[in-house]
Amino acid sequence: MSETTANKTVLISQEGAVRILTNSNPGARNAITPTLYAELSAALADAEQDPEVGAIVFTGAGDFFCSGGDLNLLAKRRELPMAERRQILEGLNNLIRALRDCGKPVIAAVEGGAAGAGLSMALACDMLVSARDAFFTVAYVKVGLTPDGGATAFLAEFVSRQVLTELCLTGDRMTAERLNQLGAVNRLTDKGAALAEAVALAAKVATGPQRATTRIKTLCRQAHHATLEEQLDAEAVFMVESQGDAEAAEGIGAFLGKRKADFVALRHQGHEAKDAS
Incomplete structure:
Protein backbone atom coordinates (compact mmCIF):
# COMPACT_ATOMS: atom_id res chain seq x y z
CA MET A 1 0.00 0.00 0.00
CA THR A 207 3.05 -15.39 9.22
CA GLY A 208 2.51 -17.12 12.56
CA PRO A 209 -0.80 -18.19 14.16
CA GLN A 210 -2.59 -14.95 15.03
CA ARG A 211 -4.66 -16.07 18.02
CA ALA A 212 -1.75 -17.99 19.53
CA THR A 213 0.43 -14.92 19.00
CA THR A 214 -2.05 -12.72 20.87
CA ARG A 215 -2.17 -15.21 23.75
CA ILE A 216 1.63 -15.38 23.88
CA LYS A 217 1.84 -11.58 23.94
CA THR A 218 -0.51 -11.52 26.94
CA LEU A 219 1.54 -14.12 28.80
CA CYS A 220 4.80 -12.29 28.16
CA ARG A 221 3.34 -8.93 29.13
CA GLN A 222 2.09 -10.12 32.52
CA ALA A 223 5.03 -12.43 33.32
CA HIS A 224 7.02 -9.71 35.11
CA HIS A 225 4.18 -8.91 37.49
CA ALA A 226 2.25 -12.17 37.98
CA THR A 227 3.00 -14.78 40.62
CA LEU A 228 3.98 -18.28 39.55
CA GLU A 229 0.49 -19.55 40.43
CA GLU A 230 -1.15 -16.80 38.38
CA GLN A 231 1.12 -17.52 35.44
CA LEU A 232 0.53 -21.27 35.65
CA ASP A 233 -3.22 -20.66 35.59
CA ALA A 234 -2.99 -18.22 32.66
CA GLU A 235 -0.78 -20.59 30.67
CA ALA A 236 -3.19 -23.47 31.34
CA VAL A 237 -6.19 -21.43 30.17
CA PHE A 238 -4.46 -20.41 26.96
CA MET A 239 -3.08 -23.90 26.27
CA VAL A 240 -6.53 -25.44 26.63
CA GLU A 241 -8.01 -22.77 24.34
CA SER A 242 -5.22 -23.23 21.80
CA GLN A 243 -5.58 -27.01 21.70
CA GLY A 244 -9.15 -26.62 20.45
CA ASP A 245 -8.28 -23.88 17.97
CA ALA A 246 -8.11 -24.35 14.19
CA GLU A 247 -4.58 -22.93 14.37
CA ALA A 248 -3.42 -25.94 16.39
CA ALA A 249 -5.16 -28.30 13.98
CA GLU A 250 -3.28 -26.66 11.11
CA GLY A 251 0.05 -26.49 12.91
CA ILE A 252 0.03 -30.03 14.26
CA GLY A 253 -1.38 -31.41 11.01
CA ALA A 254 1.34 -29.67 9.03
CA PHE A 255 4.08 -30.99 11.32
CA LEU A 256 2.79 -34.56 11.17
CA GLY A 257 2.19 -34.28 7.42
CA LYS A 258 5.68 -32.87 6.88
CA ARG A 259 4.45 -29.70 5.20
CA LYS A 260 4.60 -26.00 6.03
CA ALA A 261 1.69 -24.69 8.10
CA ASP A 262 -0.43 -22.00 6.43
CA PHE A 263 -1.63 -19.78 9.26
CA VAL A 264 -2.15 -16.81 6.93
CA ALA A 265 -4.98 -18.64 5.15
CA LEU A 266 -6.66 -19.21 8.52
CA ARG A 267 -6.36 -15.50 9.28
CA HIS A 268 -8.19 -14.66 6.07
CA GLN A 269 -10.84 -17.31 6.68
CA GLY A 270 -11.52 -15.92 10.14
CA HIS A 271 -11.86 -12.40 8.75
CA GLU A 272 -14.26 -13.57 6.02
CA ALA A 273 -16.37 -15.45 8.57
CA LYS A 274 -16.55 -12.32 10.72
CA ASP A 275 -17.66 -10.24 7.71
CA ALA A 276 -20.32 -12.82 6.82
CA SER A 277 -21.79 -12.69 10.30
Missing part, protein backbone atom coordinates in the same frame (compact mmCIF):
# COMPACT_ATOMS: atom_id res chain seq x y z
CA SER A 2 1.12 3.59 -0.54
CA GLU A 3 1.90 6.13 2.12
CA THR A 4 -0.81 8.43 3.42
CA THR A 5 -1.01 12.05 2.35
CA ALA A 6 1.78 14.38 3.43
CA ASN A 7 -0.30 16.34 5.93
CA LYS A 8 -0.77 13.27 8.13
CA THR A 9 1.34 12.85 11.25
CA VAL A 10 1.44 9.07 10.83
CA LEU A 11 2.62 7.69 7.50
CA ILE A 12 1.43 4.18 6.70
CA SER A 13 3.12 1.70 4.37
CA GLN A 14 3.26 -2.06 3.95
CA GLU A 15 5.96 -4.60 3.13
CA GLY A 16 4.44 -8.05 2.69
CA ALA A 17 2.52 -8.82 5.88
CA VAL A 18 4.30 -6.05 7.82
CA ARG A 19 2.53 -2.73 8.42
CA ILE A 20 4.96 0.17 8.94
CA LEU A 21 3.74 3.17 10.95
CA THR A 22 5.98 6.23 10.85
CA ASN A 23 5.72 9.23 13.18
CA SER A 24 6.40 12.02 10.70
CA ASN A 25 7.30 15.31 12.36
CA PRO A 26 11.00 15.43 11.42
CA GLY A 27 11.26 19.22 11.74
CA ALA A 28 10.75 18.79 15.49
CA ARG A 29 12.66 15.48 15.72
CA ASN A 30 9.28 13.72 15.69
CA ALA A 31 8.04 15.37 18.88
CA ILE A 32 4.67 14.01 19.92
CA THR A 33 1.37 15.90 19.86
CA PRO A 34 -2.28 15.07 20.61
CA THR A 35 -2.71 14.61 16.85
CA LEU A 36 -0.16 11.79 16.97
CA TYR A 37 -1.94 10.18 19.92
CA ALA A 38 -5.17 9.95 17.93
CA GLU A 39 -3.70 9.05 14.53
CA LEU A 40 -1.33 6.37 15.79
CA SER A 41 -3.99 4.80 18.02
CA ALA A 42 -6.34 4.64 15.02
CA ALA A 43 -3.61 3.22 12.76
CA LEU A 44 -2.84 0.50 15.30
CA ALA A 45 -6.52 -0.43 15.56
CA ASP A 46 -6.80 -0.60 11.78
CA ALA A 47 -3.70 -2.80 11.48
CA GLU A 48 -4.99 -5.11 14.19
CA GLN A 49 -8.20 -5.73 12.24
CA ASP A 50 -6.58 -6.05 8.80
CA PRO A 51 -6.06 -9.71 7.77
CA GLU A 52 -3.26 -8.59 5.44
CA VAL A 53 -1.21 -7.53 8.49
CA GLY A 54 0.68 -10.02 10.62
CA ALA A 55 3.02 -7.67 12.49
CA ILE A 56 3.63 -3.93 12.89
CA VAL A 57 6.77 -1.79 12.90
CA PHE A 58 6.70 1.65 14.53
CA THR A 59 9.43 4.15 13.69
CA GLY A 60 10.21 7.84 13.30
CA ALA A 61 10.82 9.77 10.09
CA GLY A 62 14.36 10.82 9.28
CA ASP A 63 17.28 10.10 11.58
CA PHE A 64 15.59 10.46 15.00
CA PHE A 65 12.95 8.23 16.58
CA CYS A 66 11.21 10.72 18.89
CA SER A 67 12.26 13.69 21.04
CA GLY A 68 9.27 13.38 23.38
CA GLY A 69 6.73 16.10 24.07
CA ASP A 70 6.64 19.32 22.06
CA LEU A 71 7.91 21.88 24.58
CA ASN A 72 6.15 24.73 22.78
CA LEU A 73 2.82 22.97 23.33
CA LEU A 74 3.73 22.02 26.89
CA ALA A 75 4.50 25.65 27.71
CA LYS A 76 1.03 26.68 26.57
CA ARG A 77 -0.62 24.01 28.72
CA ARG A 78 0.45 25.86 31.86
CA GLU A 79 -2.53 28.14 31.28
CA LEU A 80 -5.06 25.30 30.97
CA PRO A 81 -7.17 24.01 33.88
CA MET A 82 -5.69 20.92 35.50
CA ALA A 83 -8.63 18.76 34.36
CA GLU A 84 -7.99 19.74 30.75
CA ARG A 85 -4.27 19.03 31.09
CA ARG A 86 -5.13 15.59 32.47
CA GLN A 87 -7.51 14.93 29.58
CA ILE A 88 -4.76 15.68 27.06
CA LEU A 89 -2.35 13.39 28.89
CA GLU A 90 -4.89 10.59 28.82
CA GLY A 91 -4.49 10.65 25.04
CA LEU A 92 -0.85 9.67 25.52
CA ASN A 93 -1.80 7.02 28.08
CA ASN A 94 -4.32 5.54 25.66
CA LEU A 95 -1.66 5.43 22.94
CA ILE A 96 0.73 3.59 25.25
CA ARG A 97 -2.03 1.09 26.02
CA ALA A 98 -2.73 0.69 22.29
CA LEU A 99 0.93 -0.11 21.61
CA ARG A 100 1.16 -2.53 24.51
CA ASP A 101 -2.22 -4.24 24.06
CA CYS A 102 -2.33 -4.55 20.26
CA GLY A 103 -3.18 -8.15 19.37
CA LYS A 104 -0.39 -8.25 16.79
CA PRO A 105 3.35 -7.92 17.51
CA VAL A 106 4.61 -4.32 17.47
CA ILE A 107 8.33 -3.71 16.95
CA ALA A 108 10.01 -0.33 17.48
CA ALA A 109 12.78 0.74 15.09
CA VAL A 110 14.92 3.43 16.71
CA GLU A 111 17.45 5.71 15.04
CA GLY A 112 19.15 8.69 16.67
CA GLY A 113 17.40 8.76 20.00
CA ALA A 114 14.26 8.28 22.06
CA ALA A 115 13.65 10.91 24.72
CA GLY A 116 10.88 11.34 27.27
CA ALA A 117 7.63 9.88 25.99
CA GLY A 118 9.57 8.70 22.94
CA LEU A 119 11.36 6.27 25.24
CA SER A 120 7.98 5.23 26.69
CA MET A 121 6.58 4.49 23.24
CA ALA A 122 9.64 2.47 22.26
CA LEU A 123 9.53 0.37 25.43
CA ALA A 124 5.76 -0.12 25.13
CA CYS A 125 6.39 -2.12 21.95
CA ASP A 126 6.83 -5.89 22.12
CA MET A 127 10.34 -5.78 20.72
CA LEU A 128 12.87 -3.05 20.07
CA VAL A 129 15.50 -2.76 17.34
CA SER A 130 17.94 0.13 17.65
CA ALA A 131 20.88 1.61 15.83
CA ARG A 132 23.98 1.09 17.93
CA ASP A 133 24.68 4.84 18.17
CA ALA A 134 21.17 5.76 19.38
CA PHE A 135 20.51 7.01 22.91
CA PHE A 136 17.59 6.83 25.33
CA THR A 137 16.75 9.29 28.10
CA VAL A 138 14.09 10.23 30.63
CA ALA A 139 15.11 13.89 30.57
CA TYR A 140 11.94 15.38 32.09
CA VAL A 141 13.77 16.65 35.17
CA LYS A 142 15.88 18.99 33.02
CA VAL A 143 12.77 21.04 32.19
CA GLY A 144 11.13 20.77 35.61
CA LEU A 145 8.77 17.93 34.69
CA THR A 146 8.19 14.34 35.80
CA PRO A 147 8.10 11.15 33.71
CA ASP A 148 4.92 10.09 31.92
CA GLY A 149 3.77 7.51 29.39
CA GLY A 150 4.74 4.63 31.68
CA ALA A 151 8.47 5.39 31.49
CA THR A 152 9.12 4.45 35.12
CA ALA A 153 7.08 1.24 34.84
CA PHE A 154 8.83 0.08 31.68
CA LEU A 155 12.34 0.89 32.90
CA ALA A 156 11.65 -0.80 36.25
CA GLU A 157 11.40 -4.11 34.35
CA PHE A 158 15.10 -3.84 33.50
CA VAL A 159 16.85 -1.82 36.24
CA SER A 160 16.86 -1.60 40.03
CA ARG A 161 15.06 1.13 41.95
CA GLN A 162 18.38 2.84 42.61
CA VAL A 163 19.37 2.92 38.94
CA LEU A 164 15.86 4.01 37.92
CA THR A 165 16.01 6.88 40.42
CA GLU A 166 19.40 7.97 39.09
CA LEU A 167 18.19 7.95 35.50
CA CYS A 168 15.09 9.98 36.33
CA LEU A 169 16.82 12.50 38.61
CA THR A 170 19.81 13.13 36.33
CA GLY A 171 18.20 12.79 32.91
CA ASP A 172 21.43 11.14 31.77
CA ARG A 173 21.49 9.35 28.45
CA MET A 174 21.58 5.58 28.17
CA THR A 175 23.24 4.08 25.14
CA ALA A 176 21.48 1.52 22.99
CA GLU A 177 24.29 -0.89 23.85
CA ARG A 178 23.56 -0.52 27.57
CA LEU A 179 19.86 -1.17 27.03
CA ASN A 180 20.77 -4.18 24.91
CA GLN A 181 22.87 -5.54 27.77
CA LEU A 182 19.95 -4.96 30.15
CA GLY A 183 17.61 -6.84 27.81
CA ALA A 184 15.45 -3.88 26.74
CA VAL A 185 16.80 -3.77 23.17
CA ASN A 186 16.47 -6.97 21.16
CA ARG A 187 18.81 -6.18 18.29
CA LEU A 188 21.51 -3.60 17.55
CA THR A 189 22.26 -2.44 14.02
CA ASP A 190 24.55 -0.08 12.21
CA LYS A 191 23.35 3.50 11.85
CA GLY A 192 20.51 3.73 9.33
CA ALA A 193 19.71 0.00 9.40
CA ALA A 194 17.23 -0.20 12.29
CA LEU A 195 14.09 -0.06 10.14
CA ALA A 196 15.25 -2.76 7.73
CA GLU A 197 16.21 -5.04 10.63
CA ALA A 198 12.90 -4.40 12.39
CA VAL A 199 10.95 -5.20 9.22
CA ALA A 200 12.93 -8.42 8.80
CA LEU A 201 12.17 -9.42 12.39
CA ALA A 202 8.50 -8.49 11.93
CA ALA A 203 8.31 -10.55 8.75
CA LYS A 204 9.64 -13.54 10.67
CA VAL A 205 6.69 -13.47 13.10
CA ALA A 206 4.04 -12.04 10.73
Whole structure:
Protein backbone atom coordinates (compact mmCIF):
# COMPACT_ATOMS: atom_id res chain seq x y z
CA MET A 1 0.00 0.00 0.00
CA SER A 2 1.12 3.59 -0.54
CA GLU A 3 1.90 6.13 2.12
CA THR A 4 -0.81 8.43 3.42
CA THR A 5 -1.01 12.05 2.35
CA ALA A 6 1.78 14.38 3.43
CA ASN A 7 -0.30 16.34 5.93
CA LYS A 8 -0.77 13.27 8.13
CA THR A 9 1.34 12.85 11.25
CA VAL A 10 1.44 9.07 10.83
CA LEU A 11 2.62 7.69 7.50
CA ILE A 12 1.43 4.18 6.70
CA SER A 13 3.12 1.70 4.37
CA GLN A 14 3.26 -2.06 3.95
CA GLU A 15 5.96 -4.60 3.13
CA GLY A 16 4.44 -8.05 2.69
CA ALA A 17 2.52 -8.82 5.88
CA VAL A 18 4.30 -6.05 7.82
CA ARG A 19 2.53 -2.73 8.42
CA ILE A 20 4.96 0.17 8.94
CA LEU A 21 3.74 3.17 10.95
CA THR A 22 5.98 6.23 10.85
CA ASN A 23 5.72 9.23 13.18
CA SER A 24 6.40 12.02 10.70
CA ASN A 25 7.30 15.31 12.36
CA PRO A 26 11.00 15.43 11.42
CA GLY A 27 11.26 19.22 11.74
CA ALA A 28 10.75 18.79 15.49
CA ARG A 29 12.66 15.48 15.72
CA ASN A 30 9.28 13.72 15.69
CA ALA A 31 8.04 15.37 18.88
CA ILE A 32 4.67 14.01 19.92
CA THR A 33 1.37 15.90 19.86
CA PRO A 34 -2.28 15.07 20.61
CA THR A 35 -2.71 14.61 16.85
CA LEU A 36 -0.16 11.79 16.97
CA TYR A 37 -1.94 10.18 19.92
CA ALA A 38 -5.17 9.95 17.93
CA GLU A 39 -3.70 9.05 14.53
CA LEU A 40 -1.33 6.37 15.79
CA SER A 41 -3.99 4.80 18.02
CA ALA A 42 -6.34 4.64 15.02
CA ALA A 43 -3.61 3.22 12.76
CA LEU A 44 -2.84 0.50 15.30
CA ALA A 45 -6.52 -0.43 15.56
CA ASP A 46 -6.80 -0.60 11.78
CA ALA A 47 -3.70 -2.80 11.48
CA GLU A 48 -4.99 -5.11 14.19
CA GLN A 49 -8.20 -5.73 12.24
CA ASP A 50 -6.58 -6.05 8.80
CA PRO A 51 -6.06 -9.71 7.77
CA GLU A 52 -3.26 -8.59 5.44
CA VAL A 53 -1.21 -7.53 8.49
CA GLY A 54 0.68 -10.02 10.62
CA ALA A 55 3.02 -7.67 12.49
CA ILE A 56 3.63 -3.93 12.89
CA VAL A 57 6.77 -1.79 12.90
CA PHE A 58 6.70 1.65 14.53
CA THR A 59 9.43 4.15 13.69
CA GLY A 60 10.21 7.84 13.30
CA ALA A 61 10.82 9.77 10.09
CA GLY A 62 14.36 10.82 9.28
CA ASP A 63 17.28 10.10 11.58
CA PHE A 64 15.59 10.46 15.00
CA PHE A 65 12.95 8.23 16.58
CA CYS A 66 11.21 10.72 18.89
CA SER A 67 12.26 13.69 21.04
CA GLY A 68 9.27 13.38 23.38
CA GLY A 69 6.73 16.10 24.07
CA ASP A 70 6.64 19.32 22.06
CA LEU A 71 7.91 21.88 24.58
CA ASN A 72 6.15 24.73 22.78
CA LEU A 73 2.82 22.97 23.33
CA LEU A 74 3.73 22.02 26.89
CA ALA A 75 4.50 25.65 27.71
CA LYS A 76 1.03 26.68 26.57
CA ARG A 77 -0.62 24.01 28.72
CA ARG A 78 0.45 25.86 31.86
CA GLU A 79 -2.53 28.14 31.28
CA LEU A 80 -5.06 25.30 30.97
CA PRO A 81 -7.17 24.01 33.88
CA MET A 82 -5.69 20.92 35.50
CA ALA A 83 -8.63 18.76 34.36
CA GLU A 84 -7.99 19.74 30.75
CA ARG A 85 -4.27 19.03 31.09
CA ARG A 86 -5.13 15.59 32.47
CA GLN A 87 -7.51 14.93 29.58
CA ILE A 88 -4.76 15.68 27.06
CA LEU A 89 -2.35 13.39 28.89
CA GLU A 90 -4.89 10.59 28.82
CA GLY A 91 -4.49 10.65 25.04
CA LEU A 92 -0.85 9.67 25.52
CA ASN A 93 -1.80 7.02 28.08
CA ASN A 94 -4.32 5.54 25.66
CA LEU A 95 -1.66 5.43 22.94
CA ILE A 96 0.73 3.59 25.25
CA ARG A 97 -2.03 1.09 26.02
CA ALA A 98 -2.73 0.69 22.29
CA LEU A 99 0.93 -0.11 21.61
CA ARG A 100 1.16 -2.53 24.51
CA ASP A 101 -2.22 -4.24 24.06
CA CYS A 102 -2.33 -4.55 20.26
CA GLY A 103 -3.18 -8.15 19.37
CA LYS A 104 -0.39 -8.25 16.79
CA PRO A 105 3.35 -7.92 17.51
CA VAL A 106 4.61 -4.32 17.47
CA ILE A 107 8.33 -3.71 16.95
CA ALA A 108 10.01 -0.33 17.48
CA ALA A 109 12.78 0.74 15.09
CA VAL A 110 14.92 3.43 16.71
CA GLU A 111 17.45 5.71 15.04
CA GLY A 112 19.15 8.69 16.67
CA GLY A 113 17.40 8.76 20.00
CA ALA A 114 14.26 8.28 22.06
CA ALA A 115 13.65 10.91 24.72
CA GLY A 116 10.88 11.34 27.27
CA ALA A 117 7.63 9.88 25.99
CA GLY A 118 9.57 8.70 22.94
CA LEU A 119 11.36 6.27 25.24
CA SER A 120 7.98 5.23 26.69
CA MET A 121 6.58 4.49 23.24
CA ALA A 122 9.64 2.47 22.26
CA LEU A 123 9.53 0.37 25.43
CA ALA A 124 5.76 -0.12 25.13
CA CYS A 125 6.39 -2.12 21.95
CA ASP A 126 6.83 -5.89 22.12
CA MET A 127 10.34 -5.78 20.72
CA LEU A 128 12.87 -3.05 20.07
CA VAL A 129 15.50 -2.76 17.34
CA SER A 130 17.94 0.13 17.65
CA ALA A 131 20.88 1.61 15.83
CA ARG A 132 23.98 1.09 17.93
CA ASP A 133 24.68 4.84 18.17
CA ALA A 134 21.17 5.76 19.38
CA PHE A 135 20.51 7.01 22.91
CA PHE A 136 17.59 6.83 25.33
CA THR A 137 16.75 9.29 28.10
CA VAL A 138 14.09 10.23 30.63
CA ALA A 139 15.11 13.89 30.57
CA TYR A 140 11.94 15.38 32.09
CA VAL A 141 13.77 16.65 35.17
CA LYS A 142 15.88 18.99 33.02
CA VAL A 143 12.77 21.04 32.19
CA GLY A 144 11.13 20.77 35.61
CA LEU A 145 8.77 17.93 34.69
CA THR A 146 8.19 14.34 35.80
CA PRO A 147 8.10 11.15 33.71
CA ASP A 148 4.92 10.09 31.92
CA GLY A 149 3.77 7.51 29.39
CA GLY A 150 4.74 4.63 31.68
CA ALA A 151 8.47 5.39 31.49
CA THR A 152 9.12 4.45 35.12
CA ALA A 153 7.08 1.24 34.84
CA PHE A 154 8.83 0.08 31.68
CA LEU A 155 12.34 0.89 32.90
CA ALA A 156 11.65 -0.80 36.25
CA GLU A 157 11.40 -4.11 34.35
CA PHE A 158 15.10 -3.84 33.50
CA VAL A 159 16.85 -1.82 36.24
CA SER A 160 16.86 -1.60 40.03
CA ARG A 161 15.06 1.13 41.95
CA GLN A 162 18.38 2.84 42.61
CA VAL A 163 19.37 2.92 38.94
CA LEU A 164 15.86 4.01 37.92
CA THR A 165 16.01 6.88 40.42
CA GLU A 166 19.40 7.97 39.09
CA LEU A 167 18.19 7.95 35.50
CA CYS A 168 15.09 9.98 36.33
CA LEU A 169 16.82 12.50 38.61
CA THR A 170 19.81 13.13 36.33
CA GLY A 171 18.20 12.79 32.91
CA ASP A 172 21.43 11.14 31.77
CA ARG A 173 21.49 9.35 28.45
CA MET A 174 21.58 5.58 28.17
CA THR A 175 23.24 4.08 25.14
CA ALA A 176 21.48 1.52 22.99
CA GLU A 177 24.29 -0.89 23.85
CA ARG A 178 23.56 -0.52 27.57
CA LEU A 179 19.86 -1.17 27.03
CA ASN A 180 20.77 -4.18 24.91
CA GLN A 181 22.87 -5.54 27.77
CA LEU A 182 19.95 -4.96 30.15
CA GLY A 183 17.61 -6.84 27.81
CA ALA A 184 15.45 -3.88 26.74
CA VAL A 185 16.80 -3.77 23.17
CA ASN A 186 16.47 -6.97 21.16
CA ARG A 187 18.81 -6.18 18.29
CA LEU A 188 21.51 -3.60 17.55
CA THR A 189 22.26 -2.44 14.02
CA ASP A 190 24.55 -0.08 12.21
CA LYS A 191 23.35 3.50 11.85
CA GLY A 192 20.51 3.73 9.33
CA ALA A 193 19.71 0.00 9.40
CA ALA A 194 17.23 -0.20 12.29
CA LEU A 195 14.09 -0.06 10.14
CA ALA A 196 15.25 -2.76 7.73
CA GLU A 197 16.21 -5.04 10.63
CA ALA A 198 12.90 -4.40 12.39
CA VAL A 199 10.95 -5.20 9.22
CA ALA A 200 12.93 -8.42 8.80
CA LEU A 201 12.17 -9.42 12.39
CA ALA A 202 8.50 -8.49 11.93
CA ALA A 203 8.31 -10.55 8.75
CA LYS A 204 9.64 -13.54 10.67
CA VAL A 205 6.69 -13.47 13.10
CA ALA A 206 4.04 -12.04 10.73
CA THR A 207 3.05 -15.39 9.22
CA GLY A 208 2.51 -17.12 12.56
CA PRO A 209 -0.80 -18.19 14.16
CA GLN A 210 -2.59 -14.95 15.03
CA ARG A 211 -4.66 -16.07 18.02
CA ALA A 212 -1.75 -17.99 19.53
CA THR A 213 0.43 -14.92 19.00
CA THR A 214 -2.05 -12.72 20.87
CA ARG A 215 -2.17 -15.21 23.75
CA ILE A 216 1.63 -15.38 23.88
CA LYS A 217 1.84 -11.58 23.94
CA THR A 218 -0.51 -11.52 26.94
CA LEU A 219 1.54 -14.12 28.80
CA CYS A 220 4.80 -12.29 28.16
CA ARG A 221 3.34 -8.93 29.13
CA GLN A 222 2.09 -10.12 32.52
CA ALA A 223 5.03 -12.43 33.32
CA HIS A 224 7.02 -9.71 35.11
CA HIS A 225 4.18 -8.91 37.49
CA ALA A 226 2.25 -12.17 37.98
CA THR A 227 3.00 -14.78 40.62
CA LEU A 228 3.98 -18.28 39.55
CA GLU A 229 0.49 -19.55 40.43
CA GLU A 230 -1.15 -16.80 38.38
CA GLN A 231 1.12 -17.52 35.44
CA LEU A 232 0.53 -21.27 35.65
CA ASP A 233 -3.22 -20.66 35.59
CA ALA A 234 -2.99 -18.22 32.66
CA GLU A 235 -0.78 -20.59 30.67
CA ALA A 236 -3.19 -23.47 31.34
CA VAL A 237 -6.19 -21.43 30.17
CA PHE A 238 -4.46 -20.41 26.96
CA MET A 239 -3.08 -23.90 26.27
CA VAL A 240 -6.53 -25.44 26.63
CA GLU A 241 -8.01 -22.77 24.34
CA SER A 242 -5.22 -23.23 21.80
CA GLN A 243 -5.58 -27.01 21.70
CA GLY A 244 -9.15 -26.62 20.45
CA ASP A 245 -8.28 -23.88 17.97
CA ALA A 246 -8.11 -24.35 14.19
CA GLU A 247 -4.58 -22.93 14.37
CA ALA A 248 -3.42 -25.94 16.39
CA ALA A 249 -5.16 -28.30 13.98
CA GLU A 250 -3.28 -26.66 11.11
CA GLY A 251 0.05 -26.49 12.91
CA ILE A 252 0.03 -30.03 14.26
CA GLY A 253 -1.38 -31.41 11.01
CA ALA A 254 1.34 -29.67 9.03
CA PHE A 255 4.08 -30.99 11.32
CA LEU A 256 2.79 -34.56 11.17
CA GLY A 257 2.19 -34.28 7.42
CA LYS A 258 5.68 -32.87 6.88
CA ARG A 259 4.45 -29.70 5.20
CA LYS A 260 4.60 -26.00 6.03
CA ALA A 261 1.69 -24.69 8.10
CA ASP A 262 -0.43 -22.00 6.43
CA PHE A 263 -1.63 -19.78 9.26
CA VAL A 264 -2.15 -16.81 6.93
CA ALA A 265 -4.98 -18.64 5.15
CA LEU A 266 -6.66 -19.21 8.52
CA ARG A 267 -6.36 -15.50 9.28
CA HIS A 268 -8.19 -14.66 6.07
CA GLN A 269 -10.84 -17.31 6.68
CA GLY A 270 -11.52 -15.92 10.14
CA HIS A 271 -11.86 -12.40 8.75
CA GLU A 272 -14.26 -13.57 6.02
CA ALA A 273 -16.37 -15.45 8.57
CA LYS A 274 -16.55 -12.32 10.72
CA ASP A 275 -17.66 -10.24 7.71
CA ALA A 276 -20.32 -12.82 6.82
CA SER A 277 -21.79 -12.69 10.30
